[in-house]
Amino acid sequence: xxxxxxxxxxxxxxxxxxxxxxxxxxxxxxxxxxxxxxxxxxxxxxxxxxxxxxxxxxxxxxxxxxxxxxxxxxxxxxxxxxxxxxxxxxxxxxxxxxxxxxxxxxxxxxxxxxxxxxxxxxxxxxxxxxxxx
Amino acid sequence: xxxxxxxxxxxxxxxxxxxxxxxxxxxxxxxxxxxxxxxxxxxxxxxxxxxxxxxxxxxxxxxxxxxxxxxxxxxxxxxxxxxxxxxxxxxxxxxxxxxxxxxxxxxxxxxxxxxxxxxxxxxxxxxxxxxxxxxxxxxxxxxxxxxxxxxxxxxxxxxxxxxxxxxxxxxxxxxxxxxxxxxxxxxxxxxxxxxxxxxxxxxxxxxxxxxxxxxxxxxxxxxxxxxxxxxxxxxxxxxxxxxxxxxxxxxxxxxxxxxxxxxxxxxxxxxxxxxxxxxxxxxxxx
Numbered sequence: 001x002x003x004x005x006x007x008x009x010x011x012x013x014x015x016x017x018x019x020x021x022x023x024x025x026x027x028x029x030x031x032x033x034x035x036x037x038x039x040x041x042x043x044x045x046x047x048x049x050x051x052x053x054x055x056x057x058x059x060x061x062x063x064x065x066x067x068x069x070x071x072x073x074x075x076x077x078x079x080x081x082x083x084x085x086x087x088x089x090x091x092x093x094x095x096x097x098x099x100x101x102x103x104x105x106x107x108x109x110x111x112x113x114x115x116x117x118x119x120x121x122x123x124x125x126x127x128x129x130x131x132x133x
Numbered sequence: 134x135x136x137x138x139x140x141x142x143x144x145x146x147x148x149x150x151x152x153x154x155x156x157x158x159x160x161x162x163x164x165x166x167x168x169x170x171x172x173x174x175x176x177x178x179x180x181x182x183x184x185x186x187x188x189x190x191x192x193x194x195x196x197x198x199x200x201x202x203x204x205x206x207x208x209x210x211x212x213x214x215x216x217x218x219x220x221x222x223x224x225x226x227x228x229x230x231x232x233x234x235x236x237x238x239x240x241x242x243x244x245x246x247x248x249x250x251x252x253x254x255x256x257x258x259x260x261x262x263x264x265x266x267x268x269x270x271x272x273x274x275x276x277x278x279x280x281x282x283x284x285x286x287x288x289x290x291x292x293x294x295x296x297x298x299x300x301x302x303x304x305x306x307x308x309x310x311x312x313x314x315x316x317x318x319x320x321x322x323x324x325x326x327x328x329x330x331x332x333x334x335x336x337x338x339x340x341x342x343x344x345x346x347x348x349x350x351x352x353x354x355x356x357x358x359x360x361x362x363x364x365x366x367x368x369x370x371x372x373x374x375x376x377x378x379x380x381x382x383x384x385x386x387x388x389x390x391x392x393x394x395x396x397x398x399x400x401x402x403x404x405x406x407x408x409x410x411x412x413x414x415x416x417x418x419x
Contacts (some may be wrong), residue, residue, distance in 0.1 A: 030310075087214070087218040090218070090222065091222065091225075094225040096229050097225075098229050101229045101232035101233055102232045105232045105236050105239070108236050108240060108243075112239050112242055112243050114251070115246045118250065119246060119249060122253050123253060
C-alpha cells in the first residue's frame, strides 16, 4: 500500500512534468513569430528624440539612416521575418543615437566657435584701445 | 634511450593520452574559426579611442558599451546576417563614444574659453578707464558682444560713480567738493593735487559727451555781493583746474550762488563748513 502510494506519486510527477514541457514547447512555438515591439518602440523613440534635438540639421545622414532601418524593420515584420526585424529595429535605434550624439557635438562646436569669435572681437578691441593710447 | 621523463616508455598509456591531448589541442587551433571580417577594423578603431585619455575621461560609459559590442562582433558565427548586424552595431557605438568624447572635450574647452574671456574683460576694463569710446565699432561685430559691452559699460559707469562718491540726482551726478579745497576768503585751490578732483578728471575724460555745471556756494559770513563773487571765483578756479587737466572748456559752465542755497544751517560752525562748497553737476547722458 505504501509502495503503491509512492509509485502513483512518481507517476503523477512524471505526468505533470510531461504536461509542463509540452505546454512550454507550445508557448515557445507560439511566441516565436511575435513582432519585436519593444525594439521597434525604442527605435521610434530614439528617432523622435533625434528629431527634437534638430538632428535633421546637424546629422541628417545619420537620421536618414535610422529612418530607413526602421522602415526596413517594419517591412520585415510584415513579411514575418521577426529576427531580421529585431536586428533592423536595433540598428535604427543605434543610428538615431549616433545622430543625437553627433548633433550634440556639432552644437557644442558651434557654441565654442561663437565664443572664440567673441573673444577675438574683445582682443581686437583691446588692441585698438592699446593703439590709441 | 634518452627521453624526457614524461615520455618514459613505461607510461605507455600516459604517452597515448598526451599525444591525443596535444592533437586535440592542435586541431582545435587549426579549426578555430577566425573572427568575422571587419571586426579587426572595429577593434583598431576602438583601441585608438581607448588609448586617448581625453576620450576615456569624457566617454567612459560609451567606450565600455562599445567594447562589449566589439567583443560580440568578434565572435565567430556562421549566420552572416547576424555577423553583419553585430558589426554595424559595434561600429555605430564606437562612433557614439567618439562623438560623446568630443562633446566632453568641447565643454571643457569652453570653460577655458570663458576664463580667458573673463581675464580679457578685466584687462579691457582697466584700459577702458582712459578710453571708453573706442568700443562702438568692434561692438558692432556681433550682437552678443554688443549686449555684453553695454552691460559692461553700465557696470563701469557705476563703478566710476562709486569711486567719485557722487550722488545721483535728477540734475545728474552731483559731486560736492568741500571747503577744505580753499583757504578762508581765498578762491585758490589749496595744495597741488586733490584726489577728488583727480577722480573727476578721470571720469570726465571717460565720458566726454557729458556737460558739467560747476556751482560755487558759501556760508553767510560777509555781504551777499562778496559771497556771490567768492563763490563764482571758487567755481572758476575749479573750472580752470579742469581745463588745465585737459577737459574741454566748452563742456564746463560756471555759476556762483553765494549763500542762496545752503545745505545746512549757518548758525553752527559745522553747518557753515558744509555750506562752503563747490558742487560739480555732471549732466546725465542722453
